[in-house]
Amino acid sequence: EDIHHLEKYIKDQNLVKNLERLTQENVLYNKDSGIETIPISSHGDGFIALLSTLHHLIRSRNGILLIEEPENHLHPRYLGVLIETLFSYCEELNVQVFMTTHSFDLIKIALEYPENVKEKEMLLISKMTTDGTTVEKFDYTVDEGLRVMNELYLDLRGI
Template sequence: MNKPLFCSIRTMINEFNIQNFRGIQAFHVTDLGQVNLLLGYNNCGKSSVLDALFLFSGATNPRLSISVNWPRHYMSSLADEMLKLNFYGLNPVFPIRLSGGYGSPEKTRELTISYQERESEIMNLPTDSSGNAATKDFRLNLDAEIDHQVYHSDLQIKGNSTSKAEVNAPGAESYQEELKCHYISSSDPYSNNVALFSDLLRNKQEEALFEDLREIEPSLRDIVVANNNLMVDVGLEKRIPIQVLGDGIRKLISLFIYLFQARDGILLVDEIDNGLHYKSMPILWKSVLRGADKYNVQVFATTHNIDSLKALNQMLQDETFQSMQARSRVFTLRKTSDCLAAVKSTYPQFRHLINEEIEIR
């Protein structure tokens, strides 16, 4: 496995492999950086790679195998279908395998997720002659080998109703997860903003955020929490809800506060520039590059926006962020049959492609 050449993140993921996850039969990527941008056509698998990284980072937590689907409303009311959603082709014959190396000195982990169903020990009693008494139990088994130590956990649904699930993690409960990971989904990028912003205020980290926001809204003075909402002072008689300023401001707030929450860990961002005007994208990337460096965060983000790529190129050429050039990677994802290939561009390659207007997405 490749050894990291830079970055003091103790848990930075260096390489990552996927087998039999959603529409991805096989995927392999090496030489990951501190800031990793995933490109590719719609439905090529960018978001699935982020979801797989999220499961990989919480390898002993079986709840994630179901909850990772909720932000996209990717679910089913039937237990067997719910538990099969993440398997390649919805067919659990072949288990999901997620593996990779992280940290320096490098550690390895491999997560295997398998599906099991069996006749239930509890029988439903039919109320009439046409009733069916047969009942099945459905289970996801998670077997994680982390730095040569094995942990088992499982999630079980009894009967074909998804209203309740039992979690069993006897060995995993004693394990302290090293890969601290946060995820900003594309469908709900503003969830938990109020609570996380309060934490930012307690730690006196808000001024750098305000500086960035003033580049979009020069009249912004401050932001406070009131009545479980973010209220902004823009010089009016009263503070106004942050929603009034639009999605661009809210998106930048989300990115900043999640970078702070993910310090010394990993941040996943789906559709990082969604909702932003192209003139705001340099501010976006300034916040990401500065936050990743300051808070020691490894970032994985998806996009297919050319203005966003140009803005990233622009900010990496800025003297302030030139040290991030060697720590940044752009991966173009290409689907070949049911396998997913990652074409890597280091910063010099990325800069050449953007400057020469060569299609990279």
């Protein structure tokens, strides 16, 4: 069932051109010459990382998903796809996501994504800093985070 959710999402988002079918082992492409089968393992790390994140998100239904620095394996094009996916599926699947990142771009994309109050309320950016002895945590709403980044030119990445 999970693989069908992945396939549907990939097709709906047009992430993979000419996707015919997704299986546990392969990606089947619809080509002019017929169906071409390529092992998932032959695809790039970014594609595999995105599939893995989607898979774990779907499996976390009614629970929590922890994601550590997803940008390390994603092509920059997929950063926006990741954020859109999280916003789209978290509510539907009732999943709360905690994500760590050092990526300025990922934070910026996440802050710029919400289009309404409901989506803005789904996101909280927490920045942690330390002086070597004490750790401090600062929380930012979407509007506060955008102000800090765009008007004050401060970095929200923290430790």
